[in-house]
Amino acid sequence: MGDGQIAAIVLIVLLVMLSFMTIKIVPQSEKFVVERLGKLHAVLGPGLNIIMPLIDSVKHRISILERQLPSIEQDAISKDNVLIKASIVVFYRIVSPENTVYRISNIDQAVATTVAGIVRSELGKIDLDEMQSNRAPLNASIKIQLADATDDWGIEVTRAEVLDINLDAKTMDAMLQQLNAERARRAAVAKAEGEKRAMELKAEGELFTAQRVAEAKRIQADADAYATTTVAAAIRENGMEAIQFEIAKRQIEAIGHMASSNGTRTIILPTDLADAFGAAAKMFGRKPS
Structure with missing residues (x-):
């Protein structure tokens, strides 16, 4: 093999390598962060992209799929001074990879820490009964504040929700006693109302009977009076x-x-x-x- 052939083969190999370095195919679920001489140059979207070989390089391959953080357990004190442990779930996705890469080192940890602070603050504003009966406003407020806090990190919070509220054993026992007392009170009230209604119905029945008896007596008296009047008139005439x-x-x-x-x-x-x-x-x- 002559020198010319060897040079041709080397050239072909170099061209192939340059082609691989120049052409970048990005999957639908990812974005590539490209640096030029160590500085942010571009963010490549899904599809076929061309960069400058040897000058540009793909430094970060970022997944843009929605992510779920591990369940976050957070202690807090409610407005009515009850110690609780909240379980929170957060979903988010990266929308601006350049911000996520260059503004925060560990996005998952940063989001979890931010969620913990927001949840602790929000739970301290409401009573325990409201937490358990109506969490929609609480979840909406947490999501809005979390979105504002993480806006500079290039992410979009799609869901932030308090899944469960746990109490310590003493508080749970006290709540059970209160619940049983409330049930007993409601049962007593229902029984008293039932007895009151039964007495009212009985009185209404007796009143109706008395009215009918009085009406019958009145009709009989009217009939007797009419008969007496008729006889008296006949006697007067005959x-x-x-x-x-x-x-x-x-x-x-x-x-x-x-x-x-x-x-x-x-x-x-x-x-x-x-x-x-x-x-x-x-x-x-x-x-x-």
Whole structure:
């Protein structure tokens, strides 16, 4: 092999190496930070990119996928002076790799430390009951403050949430006693309200019955008064004949009751019964048959 062939092979090898150094293919999930002579030059996005060989170099390959920090355990004291331990989860992703690379040395540790301080401050502003019943405002406030604090680091906080609130044994026992006492109180109140309602319903029933009895008595009294008034008017108009008719009617009613009795065998009619009906017939303008 001659010198010319060797030189050609060397040239081809150098061209291939320069091509590899010049062309950079960046995956979709990453960004490359390029330095030129030790200084930040560019950030390469996904796809085919070209840099200057021997002058430019890829110093950092940064994943832009969303990341989850290990669960953060943070002690705090609530507004009502209860010692608690909060469990926090944080998700974030890198949006400006140049800031993440050149402004902070350990991004995960920095975010965890920042979260701890923010959570301790926010938990101290609210009561324990509010933490356990409504965490949405707390989580929203933590996320906003964390986003502001980490804005210069080139990251975007996608989720920051307090997952759990744990208490020490003494506080838990006290809360259980308070919960049991509250349940007993509610049960007593419910029982008292039930008894009160039962008494009210009973009183309403008795009042309704009394009203109906009074109404019936009133109607009967009105009927009796009407009958008395009618008889009195008849007596005023017809005198003794009306009295005899009323007596005869009462006698017939009594005889009817006697006839319907099982023990009745003989019925004796008064002798003046026909005379009474004759007088009644004259009173109404008809003659007895």
